[in-house]
Amino acid sequence: MWSSKIIVINLILIINNTSPGVETEAKKNMKKSTLFSIAIIAAILITSCNNQTITTTEKMETKAGITKAAWGTTDGKEVFLYTLTNAKGVQVKISNYGATVTSWVSPDKNNKPSGIVLGFDNLSGYLAKPPYFGAVVGRYGNRIAKGKFKIDTAQYTLATNNKTNALHGGLKGFDKQVWEATPASDSTASLLLSYVSKDGEEGYPGNLKVTVLYTLTDDNELKIEYNATTDKATVLNLTNHSYFNLTGDVSNSILDHTLMIDADNYTPVDTTLIPTGEIKSVKGTPFDFTKAKKIGQEIAAAGGYDHNFVLNKKDSSLQKIVELKDSISGRMLEVFTTQPGVQFYTGNFLDGTISTSDGKKINQHAAMCLETQHFPDSPNQPKFPTTLLLPGQQFHSITVYKLSLK
Numbered sequence: 001m002w003s004s005k006i007i008v009i010n011l012i013l014i015i016n017n018t019s020p021g022v023e024t025e026a027k028k029n030m031k032k033s034t035l036f037s038i039a040i041i042a043a044i045l046i047t048s049c050n051n052q053t054i055t056t057t058e059k060m061e062t063k064a065g066i067t068k069a070a071w072g073t074t075d076g077k078e079v080f081l082y083t084l085t086n087a088k089g090v091q092v093k094i095s096n097y098g099a100t101v102t103s104w105v106s107p108d109k110n111n112k113p114s115g116i117v118l119g120f121d122n123l124s125g126y127l128a129k130p131p132y133f134g135a136v137v138g139r140y141g142n143r144i145a146k147g148k149f150k151i152d153t154a155q156y157t158l159a160t161n162n163k164t165n166a167l168h169g170g171l172k173g174f175d176k177q178v179w180e181a182t183p184a185s186d187s188t189a190s191l192l193l194s195y196v197s198k199d200g201e202e203g204y205p206g207n208l209k210v211t212v213l214y215t216l217t218d219d220n221e222l223k224i225e226y227n228a229t230t231d232k233a234t235v236l237n238l239t240n241h242s243y244f245n246l247t248g249d250v251s252n253s254i255l256d257h258t259l260m261i262d263a264d265n266y267t268p269v270d271t272t273l274i275p276t277g278e279i280k281s282v283k284g285t286p287f288d289f290t291k292a293k294k295i296g297q298e299i300a301a302a303g304g305y306d307h308n309f310v311l312n313k314k315d316s317s318l319q320k321i322v323e324l325k326d327s328i329s330g331r332m333l334e335v336f337t338t339q340p341g342v343q344f345y346t347g348n349f350l351d352g353t354i355s356t357s358d359g360k361k362i363n364q365h366a367a368m369c370l371e372t373q374h375f376p377d378s379p380n381q382p383k384f385p386t387t388l389l390l391p392g393q394q395f396h397s398i399t400v401y402k403l404s405l406k
């Protein structure tokens, strides 16, 4: 700001010192109007510089639809909170801690804005290890039986952090890492996050370079694009672990939401939630969501939903797989993915011990996840689509969560 003041003062001095000789009326008028113009330019410069000061202290950086705020430190690294805003004023907040979606605020049918995903407004909420609220989960989303798998003849052993199994990438998976983040576009609200997972991290082989690109479009879509490469054969299953409650209030359960999943089959599980290997028809079971029904309708018979649905889509093109509706808010969420499966989880293990930042208890079924991914335990299930990633291959997948009013 001071530098622009100095420029303006210098300009005034220069103008005063030019036009030597006798001061004619015309010269005086010219001087007056030049000084007047300079005053206006000065005002504009100083105001815009004042705005910049606000930007640097509070928001630090702006790019198309993105602001950045300091959010604390962990592991000696700086954590930031990025706010993506689209042309409709809808906002999604993302932290580089765990590449986590911390909030998604949109208007309901009465034009009242509220948040539709579980999250905290401070870093400490996440450092207390909530069950993966909004995070990117990796290197392997969901379970690997007994924390063991083989690639060719090499045997790998992971920490067993979920009873006898490995869950969501281990003790310190991608959800607990500080990612690099940078606004990615001049024209859209896009944030690119990257992370390098070292060979042997959490027991997984290969140096893995991962990027996640979040884009909030003006159609109220949150598009998530994953890319990864490795320098050694490894297994990979990336997903986003957002918990949705379309009512905008976690005091309401999600049991009255209606859900359609375009899946004729699912993968039944054993008592430790490891797939039995069978690909079973949903027909005549509580897992049939091929026609929209209330989530609560048969949840008791299902013992709570925490299952992988085998999507009907036949290839890896981006297709619509889910429609979720809530009549209280009038909101609808559609999910599109390139992935072969979706883990539908109804927050069965949420039990009121965690509260939102505004003090509301997060009870069982307060929110639900639609984790687009490969099937759990694929590294040990030869009949499931492979999750192997080899050197020279490029892992790429896209998931879109699209919000609208019905």
Ligand code: BGC
Pocket: 131, 132, 142, 168, 273, 306, 307, 343, 345, 349, 369, 371
């Ligand atoms: C799993 C659940 C688990 C939850 C939180 C889901 O993806 O399927 O079993 O409790 O994540 O960790």
